[in-house]
Amino acid sequence: xxxxxxxxxxxxxxxxxxxxxxxxxxxxxxxxxxxxxxxxxxxxxxxxxxxxxxxxxxxxxxxxxxxxxxxxxxxxxxxxxxxxxxxxxxxxxxxxxxxxxxxxxxxxxxxxxxxxxxxxxxxxxxxxxxxxxxxxxxxxxxxxxxxxxxxxxxxxxxxxxxxxxxxxxxxxxxxxxxxxxxxxxxxxxxxxxxxxxxxxxxxxxxxxxxxxxxxxxxxxxxxxxxxxxxxxxxxxxxxxxxxxxxxxxxxxxxxxxxxx
Amino acid sequence: xxxxxxxxxxxxxxxxxxxxxxxxxxxxxxxxxxxxxxxxxxxxxxxxxxxxxxxxxxxxxxxxxxxxxxxxxxxxxxxxxxxxxxxxxxxxxxxxxxxxxxxxxxxxxxxxxxxxxxxxxxxxxxxxxxxxxxxxxxxxxxxxxxxxxxxxxxxxxxxxxxxxxxxxxxxxxxxxxxxxxxxxxxxxxxxxxxxxxxxxxxxxxxxxxxxxxxxxxxxxxxxxxxxxxxxxxxxxxxxxxxxxxxxxxxxxxxxxxxxxxxxxxxx
Numbered sequence: 001x002x003x004x005x006x007x008x009x010x011x012x013x014x015x016x017x018x019x020x021x022x023x024x025x026x027x028x029x030x031x032x033x034x035x036x037x038x039x040x041x042x043x044x045x046x047x048x049x050x051x052x053x054x055x056x057x058x059x060x061x062x063x064x065x066x067x068x069x070x071x072x073x074x075x076x077x078x079x080x081x082x083x084x085x086x087x088x089x090x091x092x093x094x095x096x097x098x099x100x101x102x103x104x105x106x107x108x109x110x111x112x113x114x115x116x117x118x119x120x121x122x123x124x125x126x127x128x129x130x131x132x133x134x135x136x137x138x139x140x141x142x143x144x145x146x147x148x149x150x151x152x153x154x155x156x157x158x159x160x161x162x163x164x165x166x167x168x169x170x171x172x173x174x175x176x177x178x179x180x181x182x183x184x185x186x187x188x189x190x191x192x193x194x195x196x197x198x199x200x201x202x203x204x205x206x207x208x209x210x211x212x213x214x215x216x217x218x219x220x221x222x223x224x225x226x227x228x229x230x231x232x233x234x235x236x237x238x239x240x241x242x243x244x245x246x247x248x249x250x251x252x253x254x255x256x257x258x259x260x
Numbered sequence: 261x262x263x264x265x266x267x268x269x270x271x272x273x274x275x276x277x278x279x280x281x282x283x284x285x286x287x288x289x290x291x292x293x294x295x296x297x298x299x300x301x302x303x304x305x306x307x308x309x310x311x312x313x314x315x316x317x318x319x320x321x322x323x324x325x326x327x328x329x330x331x332x333x334x335x336x337x338x339x340x341x342x343x344x345x346x347x348x349x350x351x352x353x354x355x356x357x358x359x360x361x362x363x364x365x366x367x368x369x370x371x372x373x374x375x376x377x378x379x380x381x382x383x384x385x386x387x388x389x390x391x392x393x394x395x396x397x398x399x400x401x402x403x404x405x406x407x408x409x410x411x412x413x414x415x416x417x418x419x420x421x422x423x424x425x426x427x428x429x430x431x432x433x434x435x436x437x438x439x440x441x442x443x444x445x446x447x448x449x450x451x452x453x454x455x456x457x458x459x460x461x462x463x464x465x466x467x468x469x470x471x472x473x474x475x476x477x478x479x480x481x482x483x484x485x486x487x488x489x490x491x492x493x494x495x496x497x498x499x500x501x502x503x504x505x506x507x508x509x510x511x512x513x514x515x516x517x518x519x520x521x522x523x524x525x526x527x
Contacts, residue, residue, distance in 0.1 A: 069392065071393075091389070094389040095389065096389055097391065097393075100388060100392070100394055103394040103395065105372055105376055106368075106373065106376070108394070123375065123376075123379070123380060126379040126385075127380060127388075130381075130382055130385055131385060
C-alpha cells in the first residue's frame with residue numbers, strides 16, 4: 001500500500017436499491033450483520049433479496065429458515081418479481097428448513113446444550129464450506145437462540161459462528177426479531193447479538209400523518225463509513241427500495257418525542 | 261359406566277372360569293389357574309426365568325388370533341426359536357417393540373451422530389436443501405401397545421414383557437395409567453394379562469401403584485444355595501383369595517420349560 005492511500009475493504013454488493021449507497025459500496029466481505037426489526041418491517045424480504053442479488057451474480061447462497069417452514073417462505077417470496085424459483089431448483093439459493101436440520105442432527109428437543117450448539121455450528125459451517133456459500137441468511141437468529149438457554153452459550157454460538165463464517169469469506173445476515181425499533185430499544189432479543197455482530201441494521205415503523213412507514217437505519221457497520229440516517233423502505237414487486245426520509249418527517253418525530 | 265359385554269354361552273363353557281398359567285403344575289398349585297379377567301404384574305429379578313415364564317404363559321393360546329405377546333427386549337427370531345424349542349404354538353400375534361425401536365429410532369440416532377461427528381457430505385447437503393418436512397418417526401409405542409391390547413376381544417390373553425422399556429422412556433404416571441386402562445379392559449373382557457417389570461431401579465411408588473392395580477402380584481426371584489441357583493415365584497397378592505398366596509420354587513427343564521419343584525430340597 002502506498003503512503004497516504006486509503007485502504008478500503010472489499011465489499012459484498014448487496015444489490016438492494018439504496019442500501020449499497022448507505023454502506024458506501026456494500027457490506028464488507030465476511031461480515032456478520034444483524035438485521036433487527038419489528039414484525040412486518042421487511043426483514044425476510046430484505047434477506048431474500050440479498051441472496052437473490054448474489055445468486056444473479058453467480059454466488060452460492062444459503063438461507064436457513066427457523067421462523068416459518070421453507071415451503072411457506074418460498075410461497076410468500078415467489079410473489080416478488082425479483083425472485084425466481086429456478087434459483088432454488090438449480091441450487092444457486094439453497095433453502096434449509098431448520099426443523100429438518102435439527103431432526104437430522106438429533107436436535108429435535110426443547111433446549112440445546114454445549115454439544116448441541118457445537119453440532120449446529122459445525123453443520124452450518126460444513127454447508128457453507130462444502131458448497132462455497134458466500135451469502136448466508138439465518139431467519140431468525142432469535143428463534144434459533146430461544147433453544148439456547150444460557151446467555152453465555154448464545155454469545156459463544158454467535159461469536160464462533162461469525163468467526164468461522166468470516167474465515168470462509170461468507171457474508172452473513174442474522175435476522176433478529178425485536179419488539180421496538182425506537183432509539184432506546186435493544187436491537188437484539190438476548191442483548192448479546194448486537195455486541196458480537198459486525199454490523200447492525202435496524203428496521204421498524206414510524207407513523208407519518210396517519211400512515212405507518214417502514215424505515216431502515218444502519219446503526220453500526222465495522223470496516224466502512226456509512227450513513228446513520230433513517231431511510232424509508234418500500235417493498236415493491238421489484239424488491240426493496242430505500243429512500244432517505246424527508247427532513248420534515250424527522251422534525252415531526254422530534255416534536256412527538258418532546259410532547260409538542 | 262362401563263360397557264357391558266355379552267358372553268357367548270359356548271365360550272363361557274370352553275374358556276371356563278380360570279385360564280392356565282401354561283405350567284400345569286402351577287395350575288394345580290393355584291386351584292386350576294388364573295381367574296379370567298385377572299391382570300398379573302410380575303416383578304422380576306435378572307436371571308429369574310421370568311422371560312421364559314412370560315412366553316410359557318402365552319403358550320396355551322386358547323384362540324391364537326386373540327393372543328398377543330409383546331416383547332420389548334427380544335427379537336422375532338429369538339422368540340420363535342424358544343417357541344419351537346418347547347413346541348408351543350407359533351401362530352400367536354407377536355410384537356417386538358425393542359426390535360422396532362432399534363430399526364427406527366436408534367438408526368436415526370446413529371445417523372444423527374454420524375452427521376455430528378463426520379459432518380455433511382455434498383449429497384447430504386443437497387438432500388437436506390430439498391427436504392421440506394421433518395419425517396415423523398416419533399412413534400408413541402405406549403399408545404400403540406395400549407391400543408393393540410384394547411383391540412383384543414373377549415377371553416384374550418396378552419403378555420407385556422417388560423414394562424421397563426416404557427418406564428425408561430415415558431412419564432411413569434402415563435405408564436401406570438396405561439396399565440390401569442389395560443386392567444379394566446382385561447376385567448371387562450375376561451381376558452388374561454401378564455405384565456412383567458424389573459425390580460432393579462423401579463421406583464417404590466410406581467411399584468406400589470402397579471401392585472394395587474394388579475389382581476395378582478408375582479415376584480420372580482433367584483438366589484444361590486451353595487453352588488446352585490434357586491429360582492422361585494412368589495404369589496404375594498391374589499385378589500379376594502389370600503389363601504392362594506404361595507412360594508413356588510421352580511426349575512427349567514428342556515421338555516416342560518418352567519416346572520415347579522415338587523420335592524423339597526435338602527440344603
